[in-house]
Amino acid sequence: TDHTSFSLILPVIKQEPVLTNTSEQVLKRKAGRPERQTPIQITEVPKNGSVTLSTDQLRSLKYRRSRDLNNEASKRCRKNRKEKLNKKEQECEELAEKNRELAEQVLAKITEVEAWKVRCRAVGYSC
Helix, strand or coil: CCCCCCCCCCCCEEEEEEECCCEEEEECCCCCCCCCCCCCCCCCCCCCCCCCCCCCHHHHHHHHHHHHHHHCCCCCCHHHHHHHHHHHHHHHHHHHHHHHHHHHHHHHHHHHHHHHHHHHHHCCCCC
């Protein structure tokens, strides 16, 4: 690959609909850098003896390759971390909803017990 020339890839910016107070949809850009549309090219280091390169050029290619690989690994790591966080937030919301439902059930049972106590006292039993 030729590292002296750069090609500019203009990304397609994803826009998400946003509801406003007037219930009309407005397109809003996602925060941060737009996602790359083409896969990144990992620098290839030629095999020993296949191409004559100086030690500096070879070291430079090896460094570039390691940076490319690390950038991809970092991207995967951030994506996985974000997915885990979203999953935990979803689980938290589900558990909070279940907690609300159970709290309502407990309240209903407490009022039912109180009603039975009143009935028992009405017929002469002490509860």
